[in-house]
Amino acid sequence: MSRLYATYHLSCDAAAIAARAQALALEQSIECPLEAVPEPAILDEIVARVDDITKLAPGRFAVRLALAAVTAPPEPGQLINMLFGNSSLQDDIALVDVEWPQDYLAAFGGPRLGIAGLRQRCGAHGRALTASALKPQGLAPAALADLAGTLARSGIDLIKDDHGIADQAYSPFAARVSAVSRAVAEANAARGGHTLYAPNLSGSLDDLRRQLDLARAAGAAAVLVAPMIVGLASFHALVREAEGLAVIAHPALAGAARIAPPLLLGKLFRLLGADATVFPHSGGRFGYSAATCRQLADAARAPWPPLQPCLPVPAGGMSVDRVPELLACYGEDVMLLIGGSLLSARDRLGAAAAQFVAAVAEHGAAHQAHNED
Template sequence: MAARFTVTYFVRAADEAEARARALDIALEQTVEIPRSVVPKGYVEDEILGRLENLHKDPEGRQGFLATISYSEDDVGGDFLQFLNIVFGNSSIKPGLRVEDIGLSPGLLSLCTGPRHGISGMRTRAGIGQKPLLMSAIKPVGLSTAQLARLAHDFALGGMHFVKDDHGLVDQRTAPFDERLKACIDAVGEANAKTGGKTSFVPNVTGPASAIIERAKHAQALGAGGVMIAPALAGYDIVRTLAADPDFSLPIVSHPAFSGANIVSPDCGFSHRAFFGTLHRLMGADAVVYPNFGGRFGFSREECQSIAKACSVDIGGPKAILPAPGGGMTFARLPEMRDAYGNDIMYLIGGALLAEPDLVSACQRLVASV
C-alpha cells in the first residue's frame, strides 16, 4: 500500500451528522468522483478512495467542524498539479469548505523538493547575517525604462537588499521587458560599485506561458539576483519547475496577485498559512509576498503571523522561506512589524519610500531603523 498524506478541511455544518456527510462527500469528490455505492471493491476502495480520519468541532468558534481526510500517494501519480487537484479540486467549487492544513508524506516530499535558497540563501546573497531583509519595488507602470532604472539605482544606493519590478510591469511599450531588465541590472550594479553593497535586481517574469522560463533564464544570464512570479496568474507548477531546474539557480519571489479569492473568506478557499506558507514552500518559492496587517488589504495580525510561522516550521524537508509582508507599509509600522515577526522576515516597503523627497536618504534611514 502507498503512503498517505492528509488534508484538514473546515466544513461548515449545523451539526456533526451534517459535517460527517459533507466530509465523506469530499473524500469521494476529490478522488473517485462517483457515488459511494458504485466505488469498485478492492484497490480503488481500499487505496484510492479518500478516508475520513478525524472529525471534531472547529476550535476557532466558526459554525462547523474540522475534517481530516487522508489520500494515497497513488492518487497523485508523481504530478504536482494532480496533488493540488486532490487537495482541493472539485470541492473548491462547493461553499463552506476550506483547506486549513496539509500533512505531507514521503512521496510528496520527494516530489516537492522546495526552495533552492530559502532564508539562509537569500541572506547569503544579500551579504548579511541574522537580520531582516529589505525589498522595494520600482513603479508605477507608465514610467520609461530610464526612469525605472533610476529608481532601481537609488534604491540600491540607499541600501535595499532586493529591488524588484512592480508586479504590473511586464512588457509594456514604455518599458519593454528586455530593455528594462538590462537597464535595471546595470543601474543596480552601478550603485553597488559605489557603495560596495550587494543589492540584487528581481525582474517580474510573469507573462505568457511560453515566455516565463525563457525570461527567467535570460534574467539569470544578464546578472539578475532573482525573479518574481505571480503563481496564481502564471500557474503553480511554473514555480516548482523553475525551482527544480538544474540550469536555473536564482531565488524565486512569489507575488499574491490574482490569489485573493483563495484566502479572503473565513470558510472557503485556503487558510492563510496553508496557501502562503505550506503551498509556496512546496512550489519552491524562496520568498512569499503577502499583504501585511494594518495595510490596505485587511489581513489580521494573527493571519499574518500564521503565514510567517508556516514559512519556517519543520515540514520534513523543504527549506524555510522568507515571509515578505507589504502593502501600505510605513516607517511608523516598523516597530510593530519587528515585534510581530522577529528577524526572519523581508520587509517590502515601496510607496512610503517613493513618497519621500530624497529616496536615497529615505532608504538609508530605513536600513538604520531596521
C-alpha cells in the same frame, strides 16, 4: 499505503456532518457514488477516508481527510486538484492545512537558497532584510533604473518589479531588466553593496523561460513570480530551471478566503521552491489578521526537514514608521517590503530608503546586543 492528510473547515448542521464529510471524501477522490465503484481494491486504496471530524463552533467543523497519495503524485497541478479542485466550487468550505508524506518533500524540493542563502547573497546577517518595489506602472526602463539605482545606493537588500509590471509597450521586459540590472550593478560596485534585483516574470512557461534567460543574461540575481497566476506547475518548472537565482513568490490572485493563506502562501509555495514569499501584513491595504500573518510566517520558516526555510516578506501598504512593530511581530528572519510609501518621497527617495535600511539595521544590532547580554 501512503496518504496525504488534508484539513477543511466547513459549515454544516451537526446532524449532517458525518454524511457531509463522507461526501467530501468522495468528491476529492473518486468523484462518484460508492455504488459506481466496480472493484473492491478501489474502496481500500483509492477512496479518501474521513480521518477526523472536530467541532470548531456551533455549525462549524474541521474535517480531516486521508487522501491516497497514489491519486495525487508529486505534480503541483494534480496535487491541488485532488486537494481542492471540485470542492473549491462549494462556497462554505476552505482548505486549511495539508500534511504530506516525506517523499513529496524530496520530490518537490522546496527552496534552493532559503533564508540562509538569501542572507548570504545579500550579506545580511543578524538583522531583518529590506526590500522595495519599482513603481509606478507606466514608467519607462530608464526611469525605473533611476529609482533602482537610488534604492540600491541606499542599501536596500532586494529591489523587485511591481507585480503589475510585465512586458508592456512602455517598458518592454528585455529593455527594463537590462537597464535596471545595470543600475543596480553600478550601485553595488560603487558602495560594495549586495542589492539583488528581482524582475517580475509572467506569461506561459515559454514566456517565463525566455524571461528567465534574459534576466540571467542581464545579471539579475532573483526573480519574482506569482504562482497562482502562472499556475503551480509552471511555477515549479521555473524554480527547477532558476538555479542560482532567488525565487520570490507573489500572492496575486491567491484569494483571501478559500485556501488558508498560511497553507497556500506559506507551506505550499515553500514546498514548490519559493525562497521568499510576499504577503499582505495586517493593518495595510488587505484583510489578513495579525494571527493569519504570524501563522503564515511560521509555515514559511518553521523547521520542515529536509526543506529549507522560506523567508516571509510582509508587505501591502507598509511604511518606515511601522518597522519596529513589524520586527516585534516577525523577529529578524524576515524581509520587510516597503514600496509606495518610500516612492512617495520622490526626490527624497534616497534618504527615505536609507532611513528604512538604518531602522532595520539598528533593530538588528539592538537585538544582537540583547542576545549577547
